[in-house]
Amino acid sequence: MPVPEGLRGPDEPPHPGLWGPLRTPPIGCGGLSLALELPALVRQLRAAWRARRGGPRGPGGSHTGTWGESDKEEVEEVRRDVEDRIAHVEAGGRRTSGHADASPVERRGSYPLIDVRILKSKTSGQQGEVESGRRQMRRQLSFQRYCHASRLLRGLVPRAPPSLHLLDDDYLGQAAYMLSKVDTWNFDIFLFDRLTNGNSLVTLMCHLFNVSGLVHHFQLDMVKLHRFLGMVQEDYHSQNPYHNAVHAADVTQAMYCYLQEPKLSEQLSPLDVFLGLMAAAAHDVDHPGVNQPFLIKTRHHLASLYQNTSVLESHHWRSTVGMLRESGLLSHLPADTSQNIEQQLGSLILATDISRQNEFLSTFREHLESRDLDLQLASHRHFILQIALKCADVCNPCRFWELSKQWSERVCEEFYRQGDLERKFDMEISPLCNQQADSVPAIQIGFISYIVAPLFEEWHRFTEPSPLSHTMMGHLHRNQARWSRLLRADTQTQPRATEPRPGGEGEDIR
């Protein structure tokens, strides 16, 4: 394969070749009907896996479902790997990355679960963290899971339960149909997640990487890509009501829509598309379901690791880098190229820190007012990717009411859970986290007015004339009006803790 010479300087225009315009995807996704495309993807994964193992095994290349010598060897290999990883965690160390940069490369799923036993006992500190890390590592890298993953990729899917398939056959057609409309704004990610048996992020990303020609363009190994995406998806916490893999898939789908904006799509290089989708998919990975102030006040070690600044975003980024290196997805690229990709991913993910909203918004406004954005410049395209990712991250109030309302309820539920934890441990309850004082409609109106509307007004100005932006602004205003009506109804019928209530002060109204 052609080896890239490294990334262009920030201001060089895109040129053909590895970083040049996208070429037609090799497996002909565009030509195949989408109903055929997903099975093709699975076949592609299996073929890639077999090729790596030296061609098909068994008579006629078909798998018999029984375990041969090479299966045993592989299991032994996996067992050694798992033992090695557990021993490493038990030694309290981290794997050396082999890379020269000084930033920490975080192990997967190693820290952020908030272990209430650590909060309870001030003395348990270090030991508690090592214990919790060890437990999680055992869970995440369990022998069984690795065996299953490797069998699944080779097509040796256990007979029962059949639902372990990446895509259950019954739902394949419906999921494929949905993917044929992946660039439309009314894409229902909750439905897609159900149809894909909880694999929305992996399925969506594999599809987008194929249809965007990225697999071909960057000569990506499908097995490694699938392994990387599987790690990312799994490291989102499914128990979080909001910050889970479905939110990541939702942001990725929105990002894909923004990358299709006529103003952008013709200017973007394959690398831009790669970075935009990757950053969207991984931007909240391993989110603990509590915010940065909570991590700081509970003296979580991530807060000290990142010096109380963009703590979560830094963790999402460094975890992503860890998974990229562990999967070897970019290992065929020259070191300076993969390092550049890692850095750019960092710059995109760190831009999602909501406390930096005004900084980005005023720069965006200045550019729009002086009309000096030149998308031939890589640095300007990067800035627009940052803005697009920020928009995708907070776009839920711009979705149809039925989808938008679900996100609103989920994010508030996550806030309230943090508030409950704070109340339980006699900490001050964080803003927006007190279910007794902060209603869902009130939180939504504040969020829309101060964060979402100002950002999307500028995005609308930038993308104009854009039917998508027009649609999004319509939903945003209608949803805002609907929350206002609900707030009025709410305050008339349900007095909250901040208001004097009949029956005395400080009463729990839940």
Ligand SMILES: Nc1ncnc2c1ncn2[C@@H]1O[C@@H]2COP(=O)(O)O[C@H]2[C@H]1O
């Ligand atoms: N509908 C919403 N209501 C209130 N806050 C939100 C909503 N959607 C997103 N957010 C917040 O905006 C933040 C954007 O970055 P995160 O996804 O890390 O976390 C998100 C939430 O804290």
Ligand SMILES: [Zn+2]
């Ligand atoms: Zn997010």
